[in-house]
Amino acid sequence: MANVRAGWLVLALLFGALFSGPALAFQTRIVSIPSAAMHRAFDAxxxxxxxxxxxxxxxxxxxxxxxxxxxxxxxxxxxxxxGKLADRYHVILVMPDGGHESWYIDxxxxxxxxYETYVGTEVVSYVDTHFxxxxxRETRAITGLSMGGFGALRIALDRRDTFGAAGSISGAVDPRNCEDEPGISDVFGDPARHASFWNSNAIVESARAFEHAHIALTIDxxxxxxxxxxNRMLHEKLVELGVPHDYAERPGGHDWNYWSNSIRYQVLFFSTSFQRGGWHPQTA
Structure with a gap:
C-alpha cells in the first residue's frame, strides 16, 4: 500500500509540473510616447x-x-x-524610436x-511617470549601437543630471567619417559650410568633457x-586625460552577431554601476 501511495504522489507531482502555469518571465510592452518638441508620438x-x-x-x-x-x-x-537581461539583472529596458537618420541630436x-530632447527628456519623463x-541619475543608464552609440554618449554628456552611466557599442563616435551617409547632412548641415557644428558634436572631440562629467562609461x-x-582614438584620449572608463575590442564586425554579444557585457557593467551607487537587486 505504501508503494501505491508513493506512486500516486509521484504522478501527482508530474502532472502538477506539466500543467501548472509557466514561471514568471520578463514582459515586453509597446507604448506610444508623445513628443511636445516634435508634435507627434513615437512607439517604444x-x-x-x-x-x-x-x-x-x-x-x-x-x-x-x-x-x-x-x-x-x-x-x-x-x-x-x-529581454532575458531584464530578468537576470532586475532592470527595466527601454528602447525608444530615434528615427532613421536623426543621430539623436536637436x-x-x-x-x-x-530627438535629443525627445529621448533625453521626454522619453525619460514618460517612463518615470508610467512605470x-x-x-x-545613479540608477539610470543609456547606451546604443552605431548611430545609437553616438547618440547615447552625446545625450549623456549633455544631460549629466539625468544619466549616471553611458555606453557605446560599435559607436559612430566621429560622424565626420560618415559624411556620405544619406540623410546625415539633413541634421548636421553641409559638412563644408557647417564644419564647426560637425566638429563640436564629434564625441572624439568631446573627450575632455568626460573629465568632470562623473559618468560610468563603457565603450566597445x-x-x-x-x-x-x-573608437581607439576616443579610448586613447580618455586614457591621456585620466578619465575612468571600460574599453574593449572583441572579434566581430558591424553586425547583430557582435551587438547581441556586446549588450550582455554592457548591461552587466550598468548593473554593477547601479550597485556601486547604492542599489541592491535583492531588495527590488
Missing amino acids: TVVLPADYARGKAARFPVIYVLHGSGGNYADWTSNTHI SPYDPRSR RTLAT CGVSDFFVQS
Missing part, C-alpha cells in the same frame, strides 16, 4: 523584469538602449535576446528633428568594424 519597446509583476511597490533601475541608423524601436528585441538645420522606476567595438579606429 519597454521590457519589464519578472520581478516587476511580483510586487506593487518595488522600483527598478532603467537602461535606455538606442538603435542604429535606419533602425527603429523594435530592432533590439527582434534581433537579440535582450538639429539646428531641421526643426522637425529634436515604477528609480528616478535618479569589433576589431573588424569600420569604426574601430575612431
